[in-house]
Amino acid sequence: MTGVRYRFAAMLVWAPTTAATPYQDVLLPAGPQAHHIHVLWLIMLGVCAVVLVAVVVAVAAALWRSPRSDEHTAPDMRHMRAPEPRLARGVAIALSISLAGLLALMIASVVTDRALAQLPLKDGVAIEVTAHQWWWQVRYEADEGPLVFDTANELHVPVGRPVIVKLQSRDVIHSFWVPNLHGKKDLIPGRITTLQFRADKPGTYRGQCAEFCGYQHAKMAFVVIADEPQAYEKWLASQREPAAARRNDTTTRGERVFMTSACVMCHSIKGTSAHGRTGPDLTHLASRRTLAAGTLVNTRGNLAGWIVDPQGVKPGANMPPTALDPDDLQALLEYLESLT
Numbered sequence: 001m002t003g004v005r006y007r008f009a010a011m012l013v014w015a016p017t018t019a020a021t022p023y024q025d026v027l028l029p030a031g032p033q034a035h036h037i038h039v040l041w042l043i044m045l046g047v048c049a050v051v052l053v054a055v056v057v058a059v060a061a062a063l064w065r066s067p068r069s070d071e072h073t074a075p076d077m078r079h080m081r082a083p084e085p086r087l088a089r090g091v092a093i094a095l096s097i098s099l100a101g102l103l104a105l106m107i108a109s110v111v112t113d114r115a116l117a118q119l120p121l122k123d124g125v126a127i128e129v130t131a132h133q134w135w136w137q138v139r140y141e142a143d144e145g146p147l148v149f150d151t152a153n154e155l156h157v158p159v160g161r162p163v164i165v166k167l168q169s170r171d172v173i174h175s176f177w178v179p180n181l182h183g184k185k186d187l188i189p190g191r192i193t194t195l196q197f198r199a200d201k202p203g204t205y206r207g208q209c210a211e212f213c214g215y216q217h218a219k220m221a222f223v224v225i226a227d228e229p230q231a232y233e234k235w236l237a238s239q240r241e242p243a244a245a246r247r248n249d250t251t252t253r254g255e256r257v258f259m260t261s262a263c264v265m266c267h268s269i270k271g272t273s274a275h276g277r278t279g280p281d282l283t284h285l286a287s288r289r290t291l292a293a294g295t296l297v298n299t300r301g302n303l304a305g306w307i308v309d310p311q312g313v314k315p316g317a318n319m320p321p322t323a324l325d326p327d328d329l330q331a332l333l334e335y336l337e338s339l340t
């Protein structure tokens, strides 16, 4: 059953799904917010299905009962003279049912909206998400400065705890949407919006920019990984650490390649001299599942392809290609892959 629904939803909600990210599915809610929206969706589907069937039946009955005529039949003008109380009653009843249906849907919407606003936020996790054309900057807030860290295109959240996402945009309007967890929320330049959700089932949920934002809008995905509390704390602790590259001749050479080429202008690696802000933070790049906002699975081959020719993978992306000597490239890959 789940499998059928899964495919059904995937057909309806077309989204480019690479092997790097799982399917997103509005019909498989994994938390209370998505659940409320799912219930509303079911009510709307039910009411509208009943209306559709009623209308089709009424039209069919009208056609069936209408008198057959040909060009010699005289027009039936009786109704022009006599009042039609039965018809008037029928129309009044149909109108009342339509109004009742619309009113019921309106009440259901309002009730859903209120339910969405009532998520308890005690002990919430605060995450700042900043949208860029075409990737997601993710910052975990903390009371103490050094505990703040950045990552990209991947949110980890603890199962069972509310998450408060602060949304903003660096360029144009984007929209943050993780169908299994909540509805959409726009990210508007110069304005901060928030979205609250809770994941009750552990899992990996696909998110997607849901507001057309330019050429690579479709390749602006991300994942939300709902971890058990212990796994979450472990992840948090490791992400707060500065880069812990494996030390050997190759990674040392790779780090030098990174620090002496254009990469350092755009990317940060905590614990090194790279403090660029244009592109994603790479401090723990190797711990992430995807590259370039869900476009590629994070493997060595894909990483190499991305560095050498980002424009081939994601035309228009704000990263230029870098021509590197093959040995330098291998060393750079070795270094980046050791950033766990």
Ligand SMILES: [Cu+2]
Binding pocket: 131, 173, 174, 175, 209, 210, 211, 212, 213, 217, 220
């Ligand atoms: Cu976007």
